[in-house]
Amino acid sequence: xxxxxxxxxxxVTQMGNxxxxxxxxxxxxxxxxxxxxxxxxxxxxxxxxxxxxxIINETVPxxxxxxSPDKAHLNLHINSLELGDSAVYxxxxxxxxxxxxxxxxxxxxxxLTVL
Amino acid sequence: QQPVQSPQxxxxxxxxxxxxxxxxSKALYSVHWYRQKHGEAPVFLMILLxxxxxxxxDKISASFNEKKQQSSLYLTASQLSYSGTYFCGTDYxxxxxxxxxxxxLTVIP
Numbered sequence: 001x002x003x004x005x006x007x008x009x010x011x012v013t014q015m016g017n018x019x020x021x022x023x024x025x026x027x028x029x030x031x032x033x034x035x036x037x038x039x040x041x042x043x044x045x046x047x048x049x050x051x052x053x054x055i056i057n058e059t060v061p062x063x064x065x066x067x068s069p070d071k072a073h074l075n076l077h078i079n080s081l082e083l084g085d086s087a088v089y090x091x092x093x094x095x096x097x098x099x100x101x102x103x104x105x106x107x108x109x110x111x112l113t114v115l
Numbered sequence: 116q117q118p119v120q121s122p123q124x125x126x127x128x129x130x131x132x133x134x135x136x137x138x139x140s141k142a143l144y145s146v147h148w149y150r151q152k153h154g155e156a157p158v159f160l161m162i163l164l165x166x167x168x169x170x171x172x173d174k175i176s177a178s179f180n181e182k183k184q185q186s187s188l189y190l191t192a193s194q195l196s197y198s199g200t201y202f203c204g205t206d207y208x209x210x211x212x213x214x215x216x217x218x219x220l221t222v223i224p
Contacts, residue, residue, distance in 0.1 A: 033212070041200055042117075043157065043214040090156060101145060101164060104212070106156035 003027050004107035006091050012113045013081055020067075021076045021110045023091030032074035033092040033104065034066060043090070049074055078112075086114045116141065118203055118215035126221045127193045135188040135218045137203030146179050146186040147204040149214075150197075157202060160188075193222045 004025045013019055025032060031050040037043050047066045048055045054066065063079045078085060088109045094102035118139045127133055137146065145164045149157040161170045163179035163186060170177055174191040190197055203215040 035214075041151075041217050041219075043202060043217070044117075045212055045214070048212065101162065103147075103159045103162065104149075104157075106158070108156055 004091060004093055004105050006089075006107040006110050008110060009108065010111050010113075012115065014115055015081055015083060017081050018077070018079045019081060019112070020078070021089055021091075021112070023074050023076070023107055025072055025091075025093040025105070025107075027093055027095075027105060029093035029095050029105070030071065031094045031096065031102065032068070033094075034074065034076050035090040035092065035106075037088045037090060037109070039087070046076075047074075081112075081114045083114050086112055088112070116207065117213050118143075118205055120201075120203060120215040120218045122218060123216070124219040124221075126223060127190075129195060129222055129224055130192050133190045133193060133220060135190075135201050135203075135220070136185060137187070137215050138183075138185040139205060139207075141184070141207050143179070143181065143184050143186070143205050144207070145205060146177070147212075148177055148186075148188050149202045149204060150199045151202065152199040160201075190220070193220075195222050195224065198222045 007022045033048045034046040046060045065077045067075045088111050090109045091107040092104040094104045096102045118137050121136045147162045148160040151157040168179050177188045179186045198221050201218045206212045
């Protein structure tokens, strides 16, 4: 059983399109995250979310929006895609409330290419 | 706010040792270490919660110097399987996690 899964694994799309990436975790964790990893391998947090609050990294454009239908899912919706959005997007989850003691478990990543 | 790691990249021969440093301009409440192999997701290695704490398993260990706001990861007698990018990470505010700049480690035969 995959602990944290993401779909799709690869996503190729045109500038200006809207797309979504789905994430599911079967670990019973309370907190989920979205990270963006660029071509230089920098891992940057975009959002963390638990059933109490959404923490948004202030540098994330509002074209990106997380949507959580339930505790086990955190999807990422992106409007009006731009070339600079091309990256690998990782979903992760952790047991606690996202604090400093939480171990994060990562999904396999979604490679987004914007043409 | 991102912790800075050094070196950016290192190449080792099997059996050699390496040290990866993680430095922060702000107080660190904890330090996490992750390894990411090429084309894969980051995988948790260990977490250090207190200043002065040292941890390790197999031949990979880490220390946390709270006063200096830094942590170091030690890889002893490196193996080919150690190759990958190593990230430290920390949570400055209690609710948002930041990964370090990353260190690419390549072990060659």
